[in-house]
Amino acid sequence: MEDYEELLGTLLEKLSPSSSNAAKITNAAATTTTASNDQTIPVGISNRHIHLSQDALDKLFGTGYQLTKLKDLSQPGQFASKECVMICGPKGMINKVRILGPVRPQTQVEILQGDSFKLGVKGVLRLSGDLSGTPGITVIGPNGSLEIPEGVIVAKRHIHMLPEEAARFGVTNGKSVAIKFDGPRGGTLTDVIIRAKANSGLEVHIDTEEANALGVTPGTKIKIIKSEN
């Protein structure tokens, strides 16, 4: 009887996923699956922020000023700087608006829809860089202020990915897709634009109002659930 028990114990030990060999095999299989078939995309949540041109940075912080990196962002080379500015519209101001670096050819202010009422500046839904005909605003830094004639947008939600990731997800650059969020404040957001190009970090970008409305917290991962066009 004791022999049987010992034999059974040995067999169970060999067969159990908690035995060291079985665990190794199981983990290896899981890793392989993740690398080739993972259809989830991490979500990045953006608060209001500003991108400055070097000319704007010179005016606001002093000639030849260089931004100080606070932390790297998910997109390669992009960073949050230690520096902030104030933005002022005809109805109000918002302080401590974070500057994201590096400098860009054109100054761009990304506000929340809710900010548009506070500032008295229309909230125009645009993809980053598509600034023609957007409202202007006054930006105030420690060295001076600057009135930009255009460049204020509410960022259109989008997904950064590499072209090979786009192929894996079955989407193409510029395509509009929907993404689904679970949880007690769940739902689906449509009109999410694919931005597929080299040197991208895979991430969905939504703003804090979108995140709060859907109960999204940092670390959330979503799936593309359907194609729209």
Next chain:
Amino acid sequence: MEDYEELLGTLLEKLSPSSSNAAKITNAAATTTTASNDQTIPVGISNRHIHLSQDALDKLFGTGYQLTKLKDLSQPGQFASKECVMICGPKGMINKVRILGPVRPQTQVEILQGDSFKLGVKGVLRLSGDLSGTPGITVIGPNGSLEIPEGVIVAKRHIHMLPEEAARFGVTNGKSVAIKFDGPRGGTLTDVIIRAKANSGLEVHIDTEEANALGVTPGTKIKIIKSEN
């Protein structure tokens, strides 16, 4: 030939929806359809606000104080008052929080999820009135301040309707449904709770973050698109 043309003209005139009789008939049919089969529901957008008990109103504004109506709200008897208060958490304060009347048995503060970070008070998702175990906050009025031990919620989205309207929509009180928004920032919000009772005004209630995330403006109407449970 001219007779044929005249006859054709008369026939077309009689058959066209733009002729006065045809228009009358068409409009009458449309009106009947609206009254009996309209499946759309207007959307009401709530900013942060507070409901006070009479005791709280006495403490904040003076003994026996009565709220002054600013405007009626969609729910019968409910109104926005002229009076506002300040709310203060451990990390910050928010001024000009509107009081909604009439007074209620228990003080309830409805904040936005984004406010929870500003105040340093946890944003707990609850239906109005379900306050057990929710965070407290300090409320400041012109006559004094008050620390409530609980009562701060982020309002769970819901739809007010009459029981007979619930029957028409094929839903029941307490049921969770989804609602769909169109437009360039469209999508679907799930976890919308039916609140069916007498003396209700038909309206979906979402907060400003939810409205901004979905591009919803006053006057928007939605449809219930599916049942969840």
